Amino acid sequence: MNALAKELNEIIAKENPVVLDMLSDLGKNLFMPKGIVTQSAEAKEKAHKYNVTIGIATDKDGPMFLDSVYQCFTDMKPADIFPYAPSSGKPELRKRWKEKIADDTPSLNAGFSLPVVTNALTHGLKIVSDMFMNKGDTLVLPNMFWGNYRLTFSVIGGAEIATYNTFNEQGGFDVDALLDKCRESAQINGKITVILNFPNNPSGYSPTNS
Numbered sequence: 001m002n003a004l005a006k007e008l009n010e011i012i013a014k015e016n017p018v019v020l021d022m023l024s025d026l027g028k029n030l031f032m033p034k035g036i037v038t039q040s041a042e043a044k045e046k047a048h049k050y051n052v053t054i055g056i057a058t059d060k061d062g063p064m065f066l067d068s069v070y071q072c073f074t075d076m077k078p079a080d081i082f083p084y085a086p087s088s089g090k091p092e093l094r095k096r097w098k099e100k101i102a103d104d105t106p107s108l109n110a111g112f113s114l115p116v117v118t119n120a121l122t123h124g125l126k127i128v129s130d131m132f133m134n135k136g137d138t139l140v141l142p143n144m145f146w147g148n149y150r151l152t153f154s155v156i157g158g159a160e161i162a163t164y165n166t167f168n169e170q171g172g173f174d175v176d177a178l179l180d181k182c183r184e185s186a187q188i189n190g191k192i193t194v195i196l197n198f199p200n201n202p203s204g205y206s207p208t209n210s
């Protein structure tokens with residue numbers, strides 16, 4: 001295992017060993033290479049004339065660009081358009097988003113890290129599959145589920161999908177069926193992943209408190 005990945009796993013284990021247990025083999029092996037990040041930081045300090053470390057060129061006014069391209073974006077500053085975006089998203093956006101999640105759902109006050117920007121939901125789900133599920137792990141879903149889960153988690157990721165009845169006889173979400181399926185699936189290798197997708201696709205249903 002790469003030394004940086006090992007170091008990250010040690011940090012996670014210290015903060016919360018359960019989270020380390022949740023990671024897939026791939027999730028445990030991932031790391032952010034230090035090279036380019038370190039070089040960019042160094043250039044920020046020492047490159048006073050041009051900084052071309054990350055594939056863009058800057059001069060004293062900021063990023064260099066073609067006027068013909070900038071014409072399409074005149075309501076935005078060049079510094080917000082032309083440089084590479086950080087791979088996890090802009091820090092100020094991530095911070096604001098975290099604040100919004102905390103405001104909208106105060107019960108999450110147990111603490112969570114800065115959200116990561118993804119290319120829409122499907123990309124986020126694929127990252128979850130890669131980071132948290134090994135081939136053969138079980139994904140628990142209601143029997144009414146968005147079809148692309150099969151492609152993302154099962155066809156690509158090799159997960160086993162276990163489904164439970166979506167609605168009980170009263171027309172509410174079948175919580176008992178969910179719990180039974182979780183208990184049953186947890187017997188297989190001691191680990192399950194559950195997606196709670198609300199509003200549910202295809203039914204549009206969202207559970208109520210009672």
Ligand SMILES: Cc1ncc(COP(=O)(O)O)c(C=O)c1O
Pocket residue numbers: 119120121122123146197200201
């Ligand atoms: C439950 C569910 N998840 C994900 C998606 C896809 O979202 P995105 O286009 O943001 O990847 C859809 C789209 O219909 C959906 O219904």
